[in-house]
Amino acid sequence: MTARNGGDLVVESLAALGATTVFGLPGQHALGTFDALRRSTLSYVGLRVENNAGFAADAYARVTGGVAPLLVSTGPGALMTLAALQESAAASAPVLAISSQVPTAGLGGGRHGYLHELRDQKASFRDVVKSVHTVRTASQIPSALAEAWESALTAPYGPVWVEIPQDVLLADTGVPPVTALRAVPRPLEPRAELITEAARLLSGAQRPVILAGGGVVRSGAAAELLALAEQLDAPVASTFGGKGAFPWEHPLSLQSWIEDRHTTDFLEAADVLLVVGSGLGELSSNYHTFRPRGRVIQIEADLGKLESNHPALGIHGDARLSLAALCDLTVPRQDEAAAKAVAEVLALVGDRIAGQDLGLEQQLLAAVRDALPDTSPSCWDMTILGYWAWSAFDARHPNTMHSAQGAGGLGYGFPAALGAAAADPTRPVLAVSGDGGAMYSIAELATARQYGLPVTWLIVDDGGYGILREYMTDAFGQATATELARPDFVALAESFGVPAIATTPGTLRDDLAAALAAPGPSVVVLPAHLRMFAPTHLIGS
Known part of the structure; x- marks a missing residue:
């Protein structure tokens, strides 16, 4: 038998539990797991930033209704996933995050001087995820992953955290190959x-x-x-x-x-x-x-x-x-x-909406709806057009519209769309961001290009954090720290090898439809200053 190690037990266990695709980003302590991927049947989608990998896994979990494995390294790499896992917790998305750890001798110490060492790494995740699981030996890996998988799929769904020390992942193991694991939560039947x-x-x-x-x-x-x-x-x-x-x-x-x-x-x-x-x-x-x-x-x-x-x-x-x-x-x-x-x-x-001179915003949302195929997923960032979509966009089918409104973090739209496309690459996927949110995940243009994922990214460029600009102006009379220098998004996308076009409100529908119909990734940039409808929770507004 070819030598196997703890990393093989991780990927074998995931495959036995039903995983077909994993997301992540390698790091020094996690190399045992990533090396094992090449000996497995699992498909791997590697992103450029751990938080974006978490958003991709989140959307994959939402679209499929199943568990999305997320593989990351120790310390900085692990902590970079916190914002994405907070969104998964708020949105009840079953993400199974698997992190490496420092060698077993350094667990709980904080004094050994290992690279990436934290005194208690899992403590950073306890307030975010449903459950945390620490593996100490190779024989614990299959059961720990099955337990975490079941936890993620037990109502309410949500993210879970498993951490495995570097030496456990790298050490040869005599544990037989994992061929079957069962992790099926009981149906939550009402009384x-x-x-x-x-x-x-x-x-x-x-x-x-x-x-x-x-x-x-x-x-x-x-x-x-x-x-x-x-x-x-x-x-x-x-x-x-x-x-x-x-x-x-x-x-x-x-x-x-x-x-x-x-x-x-x-x-x-x-x-x-x-x-x-x-x-x-x-x-x-x-x-x-x-x-x-x-x-x-x-x-x-x-x-x-x-x-x-x-x-x-x-x-x-x-x-x-x-x-x-x-x-x-x-x-x-x-x-x-x-x-x-x-x-x-x-x-x-x-x-009430008609009395607020918001024709441009309604025109743009209608153009997006007309261009997007009915069954295609859309993933919306925390941007003014996304806020409009919450109230005014016809999703047409269940589980096709996804946003970061659970936790409200920026940067969700594009990496989430990559995860949705990985779940079903036969359908085009739409991502919608503002220019501020787009900069959180611009590196993932390389991911989209590398894997040929059919994601069209609509970037509404208003030169800043548009919704914060509006909030601050309403509250204080002027905005502070909301204006942004930004790149030429069309040229930047093209430098990644991703086709891109600048559009206008009048041509948005046709440009977006053409981009969605073309294979692979694309970017459509719309320079526009949008406004939200007036606050509507106030009596008489």
């Missing part, structure tokens, strides 16, 4: 008596309304949501994380105008509000201004989020299983006024 009570409340409601969050998308519950909404004639609003959970043009669809007082008023007026897969946090509660006047039923896979913001009949359960059970028990009702009420709310929202 029957709670579903019965929820069905009774919904069946007796005069004005039932549903708020669908990201948990609906993650559990694949779009069909069950549609069935229940039509059975109850209940209007449905989608949170930003729940984009695509409910058909945008359906007569019962309130769409995603969550940051709008008209929508908030409508949700507050429901005599029974069913909240599915949302913790009613800051964004989904219109900045904590939401004050429900009726009964709230909350279905949530994250036990800690049940009734964390509002009293409710809390149901700890998977969204799909819970909605299916409600469909079986609720009494069908007809309410011709429901669709009319939805149309009235959307008309009020439209009138």
